[in-house]
Amino acid sequence: MSPRKGSAKVDNTGKGEELKNNNSTENGKQNGTKAHLDDIDPNYVQSNVSLADHFKGEDLNAPIKTIEDKWKLLPAYLQVKANNLIMSDVDRSFYLRYTSVTVGTPERMDQNAYDRVITPQECRLRDLTYSANILVDVEYTKGDQVCFMKGISIGRLPVMLRSNICVLKGKTDDQMAQARECPLDPGGYFIIRGTEKVILVQEQLSKNRIIVEKDSKGMMLASVTSSNMELKTKTYVVTKKECYYLKHNSFTEEIPVVIAMKAMGMESDREISHLVGGTDHHFTSKFSPSIEEAAKLGVFTRQQALEYIGSKVRPVKSFSADKQKLTPSEQALNTLFETILTHVPVINMNFLEDDRDYVGNKRLELAGQLLSLLFEDLFKTFNSLVKSTIDKNLKKNNSASRFDAAQSLKFHGEVITGGFSRAISSGNWNIKRFRMDRAGITHVLSRLSYISALGMMTRISSQFEKTRKVSGPRSLQMSQWGMLCPSDTPEGEACGLVKNLALMTHITTDDEEEPMKRLIFMLGVEDIHLFSGSELYQPDTYVVVLNGTLIGLTNQKQRIVDQFRKLRRKGLFSAFVSIYVNLSQSTINISSDAGRICRPLIIVENGKPKVEQRHIDKLKAGEYVFDDFLKLGLVEYLDVNEESDCLIAVYEREIKPNTTHLEIEPFTVLGAVAGLIPYPHHNQSPRNTYQCAMGKQAIGAIAYNQLDRIDTLLYLMVYPQQPMVKTKTIELIGYDKLPAGQNACVAVMSYSGYDIEDALVLNKASVDRGFGRCQVMKKYATLVRKYPNGTKDVIDGVQMHGAPAHALEKYSELDPDGFAFVGSKLESGKVIVNKRSPTNITGEVPAGGQDLKPTPITYKSPEPGYVDKILVTSSDSEQNLIKVLVRQTRRPELGDKFSSRHGQKGVCGIIVGQEDMPFSDIGMYPDIIMNPHGFPSRMTVGKMIELLAGKAGVLNGELQYGTAFGGSKVEDMSRILVENGFSYSGKDFVTSGITGEPLNAYIFFGPIYYQKLKHMVMDKMHARSTGPVQSLTRQPTEGRAKDGGLRLGEMERDCLIGYGASRLILERLMISSDSFEVSVCEECGLIAYKGWCQHCKTPKKVMQVKIPYAAKLLFQELLSMNIAPRLILENC
Structure with a gap:
């Protein structure tokens, strides 16, 4: 995420002094968080959007840097000489050079468009791809003259919503409304053929970092994934029989490390020993067997080492016919310097084993990096096709002088356009030149609720095999504190592998290395090349490492680190460059690479936080934004590695003389989804995890433009309410503006047997008044196609004369144009669009006109629906596109699933008339009766406190806060209840509605926020007798959609065996099957x-x-x- 005005997710709070009242403390802190988060646009995907901006040509003249920077910028990519020039094999004087590249703005591609500018909403409705032209300027030869041409389109790049070239960038709320877009929409996703697709954040191991661990046999192993301009390779140093070997897939077998070092020019054993560990007995004893092994193999000189390695190099297939054949030693030299890392990792037995699951050893890949890799592959394919076209035309002597090479660029644009569309649509990143073959990179953006879309933006996907039962990568690491949400992870096989970012995290982009190197040397670090191996291991000597590369040595560790941090806090270089000391390895590590997770913390000096009340007052007044806190050196970003070098206090009262930083707000350790839970610190941890999953399935308001959307399936709550007990996170992410639930009055008691096993008793009067009522919108779509032989589909009204009445019944809701009337009631089997298609779409059309067969769009749901709207438009192929939105309004019924915000899910067991429900002494009836057995084993104390706080809020006329590690206190809530004439415990005197007698116990009674989930009986209810069977096994088909049978599984069979009902087993498993x-x-x-x-x-x-x-x-x-x-x- 590039630093810009207010671009961090952080809560800047006045930590000058701790206020006595916890609630007022939160309110003071909240102002800072809110003021700063209001600057974010969009809220949670700034890292993604920003990296996409870099990719889309933000800085055309930025120089190419190291490691992964090469594919960060599309324009910089063309500065690599191999990419910006196309030469011909036929005519040596011909060349075509790219001089500039830009990305245009998203435009309509219709031939007769009155206006070129296109909005994302139009792309959704018309099933278009929201993309912009990639425009290049070229210089090329045409015969004897040099020609220039500007603005040639070489393909189209999908545009991320809210990125720099998106039409929504910088728009006000009013302008967003005019574009039919929701101002709260997070952006950060793509629209491909009308479908919203999000590229998930990908978790990878660090590149160019040495990882030391044990292999499956318990032997020490060092590995490094090297990434340079052209290649990504993995190199290992393994131990076998006390000797060290180099392992790489360029070799047919493992190479002794000493031979590899001799091949690199270090011929004498003394030189190698000095380089590895000097004269220290510990190192010489460990390394001498490796030196002896090289001698046994008869390898003493560099030439012998190269010949030995050359004999082990794996042959590479070459497609070039005139490529010169290399000798084994030349081949070995090429392999060493082109594919093998040129510094060999040192195996030091004193080092601790590295933990590959440690967050500091991970890097996150964002959409910009992944698209850059894809573009590089597509662009090289594009250039090779252009080159073959040029060669083909230049071979023709008669037309070679007239051939205009720039025109051939336009013919192959589909390579780039189609490549991007296919990759984002399928989620498969198959890039052979980088040996990258990943699936599931993109997902369809879930629009089930506002929070499900937001949660998808912060999701981190791991490439780890989900079926492997390994606990390590799934475990909650201590290094994830404040960086990754501890609660928001799925249940089942993906548990712990799919993670979510915490509220304030920020993902870094690449910073240049050269300025950092110059700075390091200016601070007094001496160049590594001036030293021998033995000097690396002097007692007070520290090796300075920049992004995994050894730079120099210093014996003034603390001075270097202090001065570096002082310069960073003054804003003299990027705020996201980290420095930390590794005492066990005697290294000072400096990182400026992309993909590190970091978060902001308040700086503490001399036992006092630097952020004071006057700073917060200026923030409230709008004089400061968050960037000013960084520039003034009050707040700084720390990544995981640097955090482990600091002492961080969670609260001000915990500050000690050696404390270095102070948490901005403890609740920000949770993510956006877990932040919805009130009082999560009072719940058993799995309950918070369950709520994270169920909160995404809650039906509510999804966006301000929800009634303009025509999605495949849309669930909308009729009367959504903001919760009585909210959290600071709810305000920060805008959940109170687009909520997904209702405040239900809940009585915790057992009432009849219909509430066992978490079932709920619902009040019929509440249901009649709209509690839990939702609308289900379903899309029916069809294309009116034109075929190659000139025939086309037809939509028209039904010819009524001569047809029997029962045959016309299914056409009864159609208007004269062949569409169902808007607002008409549809039963199952009714025709929505009366479409007819030609029987012959390839052969000649008979003289009498085309023969048509009926291919109508029919309504298939067992429950009636109503036509909400009909859209007639055209697709990108200029064919007419028809979309019909059908609406169903559903009341809660028996079996519908509800959930509170504490992972307490339950189905509706019975709906009881209000006259039979219990009522309190002030005449209040509960909307829901919940069985008290749901509390003891679940230990969801947060739900009890929510009821108390909600009740106090209703009586006091204000919303209460249940923010994690804070919120409204139980004592304060109890006091409000007592002041209003209620019991401090939240219990009420309740009378039975059936007998009219008082109940024998006081009942815990008050408002709790309940969510209606998407799982409804109407969508799942299914039964059948005889029906369709599979052709292979002749057993009944599977699934409700195929009218399948109900499976009697192994466990049911075991049960019948246990009862001895063998005839029933015969009937179920054979006769009826x-x-x-x-x-x-x-x-x-x-x-x-x-x-x-x-x-x-x-x-x-x-x-x-x-x-x-x-x-x-x-x-x-x-x-x-x-x-x-x-x-x-x-x-x-």
């Missing part, structure tokens, strides 16, 4: 055919037997494998 009569030979037991035994060559002893068809199929498949199952027949 796939009973089949088969001929079986009584003599040999094999299956016969039409009364004839092929094995015995006789029909005499062939009997008819009923077995399951799947069993018959199994026997035949076993016979094909030379296994003969024989049936032993008995009379019965």
Whole structure:
């Protein structure tokens, strides 16, 4: 995320002094968080959007840097000489050079468009791709003259919403409304053919960093993934029989490390020993077997080492015919310097084993980096196609002088356009030149609720195999504190592998290395090349490492670190460059690479935080934004590695003389989704995890433009309410503006047997008044196609005359144009769009006109629906596109799923009339009755406190706060209840609605925020008798959509066996499933055919037997494998 005005997710609070009242402290802190988060646009995807901006040509003249920077900027990419020039093999004087590249603005591609500017909402409705042209300026030869051409489109780049070139960038709320967009929409996603796609943040191990660990046999192993301009390779140093070997996939077998070092020019054993560890006995004893092994192999000189390695190099397939053949030693030299890391990792047995799951050893890849890699691959493919076209035309002597090479660029634009669209649509990043083959990079943006879309933006996906039962990568690491949300992770096999960012995290982009190197040397660090290996291990000597590369040595560790941090706090270089000391390895590590997670903290000096009340007052007044706090050196960003070098206080009262930093707000250790939970610190931790999953499934308001959208499936709450007990996170992310739930009055008591196992009793009067009511919008779409032979689809009204009434019944809701009337009621089987298609779409059209067959769009739901709106437009292929939105309004019914914000889910057990519900002494009836057995084992104390706080808020006329590690206190809430004439405990005197008598106990009674989840009985209810079967096994099909059967599984079968109901097993598993009569030979037991035994060559002893068809199929498949199952027949 590039630093810009107010671009960090942080809560800047006045930490000058701690206020006595916890609630007022939160309110003071909140002002800072709110003021700063208001500057963010969009809220949670700034890192993604910003990196995409870099990619889209923000800085055309930025020089190419190291490691991964090469593919950060699209224009800088063209500055690599291999990419900006195309030469011809036919005419040596011909060249085509790219001189400039820019990305345009998103435009309409329609031929007759009155206005070129296109909005994202139009792309959603018309199933278009929201993209912009990639424009290049070229210089090329045409015959004897040099030509220049500007603004040639070489393809289209999908545009991320709210990025620099998006039409929504910098728009006010009013302008967003005019563009039919929601101001709260986070952006950070793409629209491909009308579908919203998000590129998930990808978790990878650090590049160019040495990881020391144990292999499967318990031997020490050092590995490094090297990334340079052209290649990504992985190098290992492994231990075998006390010797060290270099392992790389360029070699057919492992190479002794000493031979590799000799090949690099270090011929003498003394030089190698000095480089590895000097004269220290510990190092010489460990390394001497490796030196002896090289001597045994007869390798003493550099030439011998190169010849040895050359014999082990794996042959590489070459596609160039005139490529010069290399000698083994030249091949070895090329391999060493082009693909193997040129510094060999030192195995030091004193070092602690590295933890590859430590967050500091991870890097996150964002959309910009992934698209850059993809563009590099597509652009090289594009250039090779352009080159082949140029060569083909230059071979033609008669037209070579007239050939305009710039025109050939336009012909191959689909390579880049189609490549981007395919990758983002499928989520498959298959880039052979980087050996990258990843699936599931992109997902369809979930629009189930506002919070589900927001949660997807902060999701981190790991490439770790989900089916492997390994606990390490799934565990909650201590290094994740403040960086990754501890609660928001899925259940099941993805648990701990799919993570989410915490509220204030920021993902770094690349900073240049050269200025950092100059700064390091100016601070007094001496260049590494001036020293020998033995000097690396002097007691007070520290090695300075920049992004994994050894730079120099210093014996003034603390002075270097202090001065570096002082300069960073003054804003003299990027705020995201980190420095930390590794005492066990005697290194000072400086990192400026991309993909590190960092977060802001208040600086503490001499036991006092630098942020004071006057700073907060200026923030409230709008005089300061968050960037000013960075420039003034009051707040700084720390990554995970630097955090471990600091002493951070959570609260001011914990500050000690050696404290270096202070947390801005403790609740920001949670993510956006977990931040919705009130009092999460009072719940058992799995409950918060369950709520993170269920909060994304809650039906509510999804966006301000939700009624303009025509999505495949849309769930909308009719009367959404903001919660009575909110959290600071709810305000920061805008959940109170787009909520997904309702405040229900809950009585915690057992009332009839319909509330066992978490079932809820609902009040019928509340349901009648709109509690839990939702609308389900479903899209029906069709294209009116034009075919190659000139025929086309037709939509028209129904010809009424001559047809029987029952045949016309399904067309009863159509208007004269062939569409259902808007507002008309649709039953199952009714036609929505009366479309007819030609029977012949390839051959010649008969003279009498095209023959048409009916291909209508029909309504398929068992429940009636209403036509909400119809859209008639055109797609990008200039064909008419019809979209019909059908609406169903649903009341809560038995079996619908509800959940509070504490992972307490339950289905509706019964809906009771209000006259039968219990009521309190002030005449209040509960909306929901919940069984008290839901509390003891779940330990969701947060839910109890929410009820108290909600009740106090209602009586006091104000919203209460349940923010993590703070919020409204129970004592204050109890005091408000007592002041208003209620029990301090939240319990009320309740009378039975059935008998009219007072209940024998006081009932815990008050408002709790309940969410209606998308799981509804109407979508799941299914039954069948006979029906469709699978063609292979002849068993009933599977699933509600295919009218499938209900499966009797292994456990149900075991249950029937336990009861001894063998006839029932026979009926379920054979007679009602796939009973089949088969001929079986009584003599040999094999299956016969039409009364004839092929094995015995006789029909005499062939009997008819009923077995399951799947069993018959199994026997035949076993016979094909030379296994003969024989049936032993008995009379019965």
